[in-house]
Amino acid sequence: MKNKLTDTSDFSYNQIEEMLRNKGCQFICGVDEVGRGPLAGPVVAAAVILPEDLELDGLDDSKKLSPVRRNKIFEQIINSDTICAIGIIDNESIDKINILKASLMAMRKAVMDLKKAPDFVIVDGTFPIPKLDYPQFAVVKGDSRCRSIAAASVVAKVTRDRIMEKYDAMYPGFSFSKHKGYPTAEHIEELRREGPCDIHRKSFKPVAEILNQYALF
Structure with missing residues (x-):
């Protein structure tokens, strides 16, 4: 088949x-x-x-x-x-x-x-x-x-x-129980404020862009 x-x-x-x-x-x-x-x-x-x-x-x-x-x-x-x-x-x-x-x-x-x-x-x-x-x-x-x-x-x-x-519970700066990691406006704002945490996908564009911004400072 x-x-x-x-x-x-x-x-x-x-x-x-x-x-x-x-x-x-x-x-x-x-x-x-x-x-x-x-x-x-x-x-x-x-x-x-x-x-x-x-x-x-x-x-x-x-x-x-x-x-x-x-x-x-x-x-x-x-x-x-x-x-x-x-x-x-x-x-x-x-x-x-x-x-x-x-x-x-x-x-x-x-x-x-x-x-x-x-x-x-x-x-x-x-x-x-x-x-x-x-x-x-x-x-x-x-x-x-x-x-x-x-x-x-x-x-x-x-x-x-x-x-x-x-x-x-492990990452209190992020509302993972709410948005489950999806790219909501709230999650993007958390990323900008906190920077990526250990479970973020660094190859995904929004995360990579914020990592690059942090690297400039």
């Missing part, structure tokens, strides 16, 4: 997974990542194999869910028979290899850390995961088209948010 579905426009929600089950795939793994855009913190990926009979009310792309709904679905997932693993790549590695490679690395790590080998992997986005030992394809906007990818997006998002909330 090809690594990418070039046209999924005719597939409604869950039809991709139904197609795979009809081809004999029992353990279908959805993969998504969170944290490509922030100026600070890690990129986090989740790989999720959902039980076919698990009901998750309101499941959708994590970006479309309220924090309360996300956390409720997250708890349902981790307290069920769902097979789940996380991949985390820190800001220093992101600076070394770039955010795209770091995102794909996090996704590969998540899949390879699963306790059960998947029959097939479906990845949110445009790019399949490099050097993966399992058949796969990438699905554009998969987090709003595939149940298992949507679940992975929730797990990745809640996991990363909780990491950033811990950083909030």
Whole structure:
């Protein structure tokens, strides 16, 4: 099977997974990542194999869910028979290899850390995961088209948010529990006032520009 579905426009929600089950795939793994855009913190990926009979009310792309709904679905997932693993790549590695490679690395790590080998992997986005030992394809906007990818997006998002909330206590000059490292006006102002901290991505333009300004003094 090809690594990418070039046209999924005719597939409604869950039809991709139904197609795979009809081809004999029992353990279908959805993969998504969170944290490509922030100026600070890690990129986090989740790989999720959902039980076919698990009901998750309101499941959708994590970006479309309220924090309360996300956390409720997250708890349902981790307290069920769902097979789940996380991949985390820190800001220093992101600076070394770039955010795209770091995102794909996090996704590969998540899949390879699963306790059960998947029959097939479906990845949110445009790019399949490099050097993966399992058949796969990438699905554009998969987090709003595939149940298992949507679940992975929730797990990745809640996991990363909780990491950033811990950083909030470690770096009191930054409101990481609020903006989660994303380039909000508040975060940019904090950067200008405090200078970058240890978890900032120095290769990202706003951070690099402020570092250059500090180097002038």
